[in-house]
Amino acid sequence: MITRPYRSVLYIPASNARAMEKARTLSADAIIFDLEDAVTPAEKLPARDLLARALLADYGGRTRIVRINGLDTEWGEGDARAFAGAADAVLVPKVGRAADLDRVAALVPGAPLWAMMETPAGMLNAAAIAAHPRLQGMVMGTNDLLKDLGARTRPDRQPLMAGLGLCLLAARAHGRVIVDGVYNAFQDTAGLRAECEQGRDMGFDGKSLIHPAQLEAANEIFAPDADELDLARRQIAAFEQARAEGRGVAVLDGRIVENLHVETARARLKLAEAIAARAG
Numbered sequence: 194m195i196t197r198p199y200r201s202v203l204y205i206p207a208s209n210a211r212a213m214e215k216a217r218t219l220s221a222d223a224i225i226f227d228l229e230d231a232v233t234p235a236e237k238l239p240a241r242d243l244l245a246r247a248l249l250a251d252y253g254g255r256t257r258i259v260r261i262n263g264l265d266t267e268w269g270e271g272d273a274r275a276f277a278g279a280a281d282a283v284l285v286p287k288v289g290r291a292a293d294l295d296r297v298a299a300l301v302p303g304a305p306l307w308a309m310m311e312t313p314a315g316m317l318n319a320a321a322i323a324a325h326p327r328l329q330g331m332v333m334g335t336n337d338l339l340k341d342l343g344a345r346t347r348p349d350r351q352p353l354m355a356g357l358g359l360c361l362l363a364a365r366a367h368g369r370v371i372v373d374g375v376y377n378a379f380q381d382t383a384g385l386r387a388e389c390e391q392g393r394d395m396g397f398d399g400k401s402l403i404h405p406a407q408l409e410a411a412n413e414i415f416a417p418d419a420d421e422l423d424l425a426r427r428q429i430a431a432f433e434q435a436r437a438e439g440r441g442v443a444v445l446d447g448r449i450v451e452n453l454h455v456e457t458a459r460a461r462l463k464l465a466e467a468i469a470a471r472a473g
């Protein structure tokens with residue numbers, strides 16, 4: 194199970210020096226420094242230099258992920274070579290099959306890879322992509338996916354559910370981090386909260402974000418709350434007592450507690466500890 198927090202994963206255009214500086218004090222668990230869609234062609238090379246300088250600064254415990262341009266563009270290979278070892282991970286856009294990761298893996302020996310899951314082919318090949326030995330995490334690209342599907346944005350995200358579900362299954366089958374897509378209306382806090390709650394209930398580790406105003410909701414909603422932690426501690430105590438008495442199943446608040454529930458309870462407590470350590 195994943196215990197490092199990825200509640201809030203903030204995109205920052207690598208062409209925006211002010212935002213990259215600001216991010217050093219923001220409460221994001223991870224930052225995606227974007228060289229791809231948020232950067233115009235004219236800014237691609239200057240952004241690469243700006244980012245190289247920005248990454249010399251201290252980002253505290255925030256995970257630093259660089260989203261490179263695709264290898265089918267004139268910038269992709271140079272981006273990959275420039276940031277191998279300079280960041281915590283390299284995020285590959287529009288991954289359609291596991292071989293797309295092989296090509297980047299060869300350019301960045303040793304660097305953990307993340308995959309943007311945002312094309313119909315990516316959804317259909319999610320299991321093979323998640324199984325890639327260098328893959329650490331997946332990020333849903335729901336804007337690109339909606340575009341490629343010819344689907345419409347809906348509050349219930351019904352058109353996206355098949356893809357979200359396939360990627361979740363693949364990530365969990367292979368023990369990878371998986372982060373939900375962005376909520377574009379960054380001033381609509383109620384809408385964001387509803388989408389975070391939906392993503393959390395589906396099993397995502399966190400939400401990718403586009404504006405600092407979205408951090409608070411994601412950090413709160415993807416963290417275990419006080420009631421959940423209290424229940425986790427009581428489940429562990431009840432189960433340990435049952436075991437000591439020779440029983441394999443405990444009953445707490447009228448519900449059974451088995452070893453699988455205890456496993457989840459321990460993971461939630463570990464996540465809360467990791468969040469507390471980040472805050473500290």
Ligand SMILES: CC(C)(COP(=O)(O)OP(=O)(O)OC[C@H]1O[C@@H](n2cnc3c(N)ncnc32)[C@H](O)[C@@H]1OP(=O)(O)O)[C@@H](O)C(=O)NCCC(=O)NCCSC(=O)C[C@H](O)C(=O)O
Pocket residue numbers: 203204205206211212213215216227230231309311333334335336337338374375379403404405
């Ligand atoms: C959406 C924005 C263009 C809005 O920018 P702006 O108008 O400057 O916002 P504010 O004036 O409200 O900003 C207030 C302060 O916050 C800083 N700021 C803004 N955004 C960020 C950020 N992302 N990270 C860090 N800091 C940020 C401003 O500098 C202001 O600071 P100060 O000077 O102290 O007042 C902008 O938010 C933005 O560019 N967001 C990121 C957009 C992006 O990266 N898009 C690409 C990723 S989304 C995507 O592609 C997903 C996927 O691929 C898919 O297919 O779905």
Ligand SMILES: [Mg+2]
Pocket residue numbers: 230309311334336337
């Ligand atoms: Mg995209």
